[in-house]
Amino acid sequence: MNTRLLFLIAAFIYAAGSHAQEPLLQHIYGRKNLSLDGRWNYIIDPYEMGYYDYRHEPHDQSATGSGGFYDDRKQKDKGELIEYNFDLSPTLKVPGDWNSQSEKLQFYEGSIWLRQKFNADPQAGKRYFLYFGAVNYEAHVYLNGKKLGMHKGGFTPFQFDVTGKLVKGENFVVVKADNTRKQDEIPTVNTDWWNYGGITRDVLLTEVPDSYIADYKVQLAKNNPNKIEGFVQMAGTALSQTVTIFIPEAGITQTVTTDNNGRAAISFPVKKISYWSPENPRLYNVEISTAKDKLTDQIGFRTIETKGQEILLNGKPVFLRGISLHDENPLIPGRLRGQGDMRMMLQWAKEMNCNYVRLAHYPHSEEMIRLADEMGLMVWGEVPVYWTISWLNPDTYNNAEKQLSDLIVRDKNRSSVIVWSIGNETPLSEPRHTFMGKLAAKARSLDDTRLVAAALEVHREGHDVIVNDPLGEKLDLVSFNEYAGWYWSNSTDMLNYKFKIGFNKPVVITEFGADALGGFHADEETRWSEEYQELLYVNQIKMLTAIPALRGMTPWILTDFRSPRRQHPYYQDFWNRKGLISETGKKKKAFFVLKAFYDEMQKKYKSEGK
Template sequence: MKKKLFFALAFLLFCLSSFGQQSLIQNIASRNNLSLNGRWNYIIDPYENGFYDYRREAYDESKSKTGGYYDDKRNVDKSELIEFNFDKAPTLKVPGNWNSQEEKLSFYEGTVWYRKLFNAKPLRGKRYILYFAAANYESHVYLNGKKLGMHKGGFTPFQFEVTSLLKAGENSVVVKADNTRKKEEIPTNSTDWWNYGGITRDVLLAELPETYIHDYQVQLAKSYSSTIEGFIQLNGATKAQEVMINIPELALTFAVNTDDKGYAMIKQPVNNLTYWSPVNPKLYQVKITSGIDEVNDKIGFRTIETKGKDILLNGKSVFLRGISLHDENPLILGRPRSEGDLKMLLTWAKELNCNFVRLAHYPHNEEMVRLADEMGLLVWGEAPVYWTIARENPNTYNNAQSQLSDLIAISPSWKNSKKVIFFTNGSCPSV
């Protein structure tokens, strides 16, 4: 008997507790970043000759670990022939999808190699994270010819620590992006949205101290309307240390002490708190400081719960009026290109008197959730479990769980946004 697809609408507080600590750095936008956005050279590789040898064995799994396009070979002199040369290759804009930038790639599904050259000045006592906000679908990433890792999923962020590989001067980052649809993947090979390929969201190089604020959550305590709670997780901590939390508008500053693994719980009473609501989307500036590291965020405080068939926002029943949105600009082919594109979509929802948006059918750009916070819109988030998935394949379920976990617990705008009132890991399933 076929296993039925589990369709879950789970409220944020419950979801967060079930997934625990995650590895991705929170609030990358608040860090000291070098943007790698811009023009990237690209090579189309439909037969994956730059990844496999003639035996279909991956070059990066060979004894030498070399031989693929990620080697980024250059001409030493004019007599040397390099068949696939990034220096002479055309360019695509990142972030962006290849379908809307090159007519010959409009319907292409397969592998495209991206290469970006950038200069760096790595400092002693600093750590460096290479961060991708999203790339569709399977991405293999290399820095200076060395493989950093692989990521599956076209809509969630991923990162690699590159402290030991980053060079002073010129560096080469190469990405093998493959948007091939497969029945056993999430999403499956049949959907009702365009399968855009490429590095579709921001690429950043973050510079961090040796011990930095890796993860955090600050929210209104459940059932306690005058208490905030959460946690702080440091990375690189070797002993207990103090972390300061400051909310200037509430005239509130307090300290917590981590354990020797860098973890600390937060629980602090507050007075005169204005709750976030669609009518009054109040956000507070929150500053977290640990040693020389500092993270700034804007957070709204609210309670969300159910009572019978009602959804209660700040203790009062709320009737949801909303629309479903795709992560696309309907006026220009492709994914949204700017904050203005995202704000346009949400403004249309507000003009329709919505208090709620369904971000279908996959994780949207994190900036979309930040803007929803500011504009007074509750949010429904989704993992791309859609239609005819391979229910009999346990790896498919593991993939779905991983992407839902990423959606809830990794992406900072989703995690510390208290306007995301529920998540789903199944859309339009046949059961």
């Protein structure tokens, strides 16, 4: 047997064996955690010499499994050759992207190695997991020089079981983060947001008992406000357990016994409960406990459904007064770093009288969703199946499905989430219809209590805007992007366009807008001025409210955000300026146009008893 074949066999065993990721723990922040956030040493590695040898074979798949930067080797004698040194390397803040923390890394795409040291005291009878909220995009993770595994996807959490791999005292974790854009990945090479690389969300070392509550769903049954349904999933050494679900403020105590696979369905009636809504963001303490483990979550209960052209929240028609936003702070460069940043963004949406936000174009953090629960904002959650994906590549589909599944698993107990979105502006073709149809079916198989949607494209024939994407048959909303007045037509001629919509479903406009440089004022015909954007919003509202089935919108976008695609040296300077709030935090004139419309819609729905 030749050496190359042996290498391939070893690589297969390596990929399929002990390096698999563990299923996500539900409610990671409710566990006993050691935070590994802080300053991590980093090494820039554009040629990936810390991962490959000079024959371009991975060090971690060699016979010894050593030789890469993940070994964090120290010089044992003065003659030993080591061409890297984490201790002498600079540091980056984690969570945080590298692009915003070093000027020389602003446009960097490639691999960077990050290392953190920490002390541990592993105990007998406990299980330990190393958890990452997000690493963009491909992460290879090592603990004490040994590979734990690899993860793809820049916005979803992942974890590894490190029980028996920790040592008492000092440990070190090394991450190779690579944000290189590739055609067959999710998202693909072409996007309209900054490709922030690095460990962008929390890193936690989590301790649980040897028999632990791994997952659960506690939500109202599909379209039934009088019944709670879901499940409890145990993991560890003893799968068959007695589990108690206790909701003290609702007077509910239920006990179930998990089967030999650790699973038990839950189903019980509710009599007195205050339903979650933007006007009443009521959250209940839900305690789930066994003899060895106990978790307390804050969960709201509400129903969401469509009937004809109506969206019904808790059985009553609702208009989605929304706005889109990116996971980015316009005031401090980079990804949102914590609850302060996130609360600021959501509070701006509340100031516009929003009851709904579209978290585009990828999963935002769990903390963001929990804040939406608390603050009373309905949420559209989305995966980055964006523009032109490799529709015929099975690995690409599997990646998209995994990201969608991880999003739903993580956020299925969050009352604020009312829509799972499977993509944005994906062009029509038979392979795309198959790909997207499978994603829609997957979302429904994982969660039948929420709406499934996508931001569809439209086309124009004369002055008709045609909405007849066949994917719409598999979705709950007719949701689409249209940029009348900016990418086609102008801010006054747009009023001559009419929409022809081929579905009897609620219409939610997922994007419209115009760029405006904050503080630049001119007449309303001058592009880039606040006045142009203001008139476009006035006329967009006139045009869109003529659609009988209009039941919501999320204009593009809450704040200006950075994008390498936006290169005009004066008006853009690598910023997408469609925000209603500038990069200095100033509200543009169109902000107040949209707020006035939302005030009107709120009064209309209240006066009509909707």
